[in-house]
Structures are given as C-alpha cells and as structure tokens.
Amino acid sequence: MAFELPPLPYNYDALEPYIDTETMRLHHDLHHQAYVTxxxxxxxxxxxxxxxxxxxxxxxxxxxxxxxRTAVRNHGGGHLNHTMFWQIMAPNADGEPTGAIADIINNNFGDFETFKQHFNDAGAKQFGSGWVWLVRTPDEKFAITSTPNQDNPMTSGSFPIMGNDVWEHAYYLKYQNRRPEYLKQWWNVVNWDEINKRLQMSKH
Structure with a gap:
C-alpha cells in the first residue's frame, strides 16, 4: 500500500490570520506531497x-x-510529522489546554505560560530547519526537545505528543525571518482535543 497525502481537516484559509492561506496550500499540497511521493x-x-x-x-x-534509510528518515519523517501537524491545529482553537494535557503541563513545567516559553525557546534555538516537540520519553517522563530536518522522536524511542514545524516553509511567507513571532502566534491554532488524544496514544 502506497502512502497517501491526507486531506487537510479544514479549509486552507481556516487558520487565518495566524497561518496564511498561501502557506497552507504550499505546505500541504507541495511540501507534504513531495514527502509522500x-x-x-x-x-x-x-x-x-x-x-x-x-x-x-x-x-x-x-x-x-x-x-x-536516509530517504525514509527524511521523507517518511516528513510525512509522519506533517500528518500529525495538520491534526493538532484547528480554527477557533485558541485557548488554554484542558483535560489530561493541562495536568501534564502544570505538573512538569509549572504552568502553561512557562511551558509555552520553554517550547518557543527550543523552537527558536533549533538551528536551521527542524521541529520542536513535547514528547513522552522511554522512561515515561515528559520533555521539550527539538530535532533537525524531518527527524521524528519515535526513532529514539520517544512519543511525540505535539510538535511545531520550524522549517522556513512553514512561516516565511507571512513572518519572513521572524521565527519567534510565528512560534508565539501558533498557539492560537493549537487543537488541545487532538493533543489529548495523542497523549492517550503515547501510553501504549
């Protein structure tokens, strides 16, 4: 069975004004499709x-x-990472985390603001292209980490509960070189319901 590009779960313009329509078209239809191909x-x-x-x-x-191996790492990783990425965003989703993920954040990072600060900082400091993640580690701890390129935490035994794409193609049309601003605005489209589902999945 060949892998397929999953459809976006919302319209291209649904994440405006935080992520622009043109970026969503290019990111999903061209970049993600290339990873699948x-x-x-x-x-x-x-x-x-x-x-x-x-x-x-x-x-x-x-x-x-x-x-x-290298092709699967780069392109398979790109497919896996982006399949998650579209799902953990949603229109009109801006808000504080709720449910189990809120407890995880508060227990491990103090509070949501502190968590956001650490997450954004890790994303801003990821040199070049890559991702920033909240993962469940093999020893059942929770950590913020980053990976280069399209590397996925699963390769090293961690489960990615959520992640943000810090490749320039994810933000450059709207934010140019202002990655920290993109990281800050991204929280307005985070889908906490989906992240709670991934938190459940991480237990297996």
Missing part, C-alpha cells in the same frame, strides 16, 4: 516493506535497508 519511491525498492505503517518504518529506521 519520495517515501513511496524509496519503499517501492523493497516490496517486503509494503505492509509497514509509516510509524513502523520510523521506529525501526536503523534496521531498514541501508540504501533507503
């Missing part, structure tokens, strides 16, 4: 991998055939 091309070379989910490929990256 390229990971499919890599996996086609090894039919024994056809039954694997994208998560299984990324978790077991180091066991993949060497000739496709």
């Amino acid at each position: 390229n990971v499919n091309a890599a996996v086609e070379k090894h039919p024994e991998l056809n039954s694997k989910s994208i998560e299984e490929l990324i978790v077991n990256l180091n066991n993949l055939p060497e000739d496709i």
Whole structure:
C-alpha cells in the first residue's frame, strides 16, 4: 500500500490570520506531497516493506535497508510529522489546554505560560530547519526537545505528543525571518482535543 497525502481537516484559509492561506496550500499540497511521493519511491525498492505503517518504518529506521534509510528518515519523517501537524491545529482553537494535557503541563513545567516559553525557546534555538516537540520519553517522563530536518522522536524511542514545524516553509511567507513571532502566534491554532488524544496514544 502506497502512502497517501491526507486531506487537510479544514479549509486552507481556516487558520487565518495566524497561518496564511498561501502557506497552507504550499505546505500541504507541495511540501507534504513531495514527502509522500519520495517515501513511496524509496519503499517501492523493497516490496517486503509494503505492509509497514509509516510509524513502523520510523521506529525501526536503523534496521531498514541501508540504501533507503536516509530517504525514509527524511521523507517518511516528513510525512509522519506533517500528518500529525495538520491534526493538532484547528480554527477557533485558541485557548488554554484542558483535560489530561493541562495536568501534564502544570505538573512538569509549572504552568502553561512557562511551558509555552520553554517550547518557543527550543523552537527558536533549533538551528536551521527542524521541529520542536513535547514528547513522552522511554522512561515515561515528559520533555521539550527539538530535532533537525524531518527527524521524528519515535526513532529514539520517544512519543511525540505535539510538535511545531520550524522549517522556513512553514512561516516565511507571512513572518519572513521572524521565527519567534510565528512560534508565539501558533498557539492560537493549537487543537488541545487532538493533543489529548495523542497523549492517550503515547501510553501504549
């Protein structure tokens, strides 16, 4: 089964004014589609991998055939990361976290404002392209971390509960080089219901 580009769960303009329509079109239709196309091309070379989910490929990256490992890391990671990214955003979602994720944030980071500050700081300091994450670590702790390029925390055994894309293509049309401003505004579109679902998934 070839991987497919998932449809956006809302219209291209739904996250205005925080994320502009043109960025959403380019980001979803071109960038994400390219990751899907390229990971499919890599996996086609090894039919024994056809039954694997994208998560299984990324978790077991180091066991993949060497000739496709880098392509799966980059393009498979890009597909996995963006599939999550569209889901954890929503229109009219601005608000404080609720439910279990609110407890996790308060217990581990003090309060939401402190958490946001640490998360944004990690995103701003990620050199070059990459992602900033809240993860559940293999020893069942919660941590803010960042990864370069399209690397996903699953490769090192952590579960990504939420993440923000700090590649320039995610924000440059609207925010130019002002990554910290983009990071700050992104909280206006965070979908806490979906993040609570991912928190549940992280327990398995």
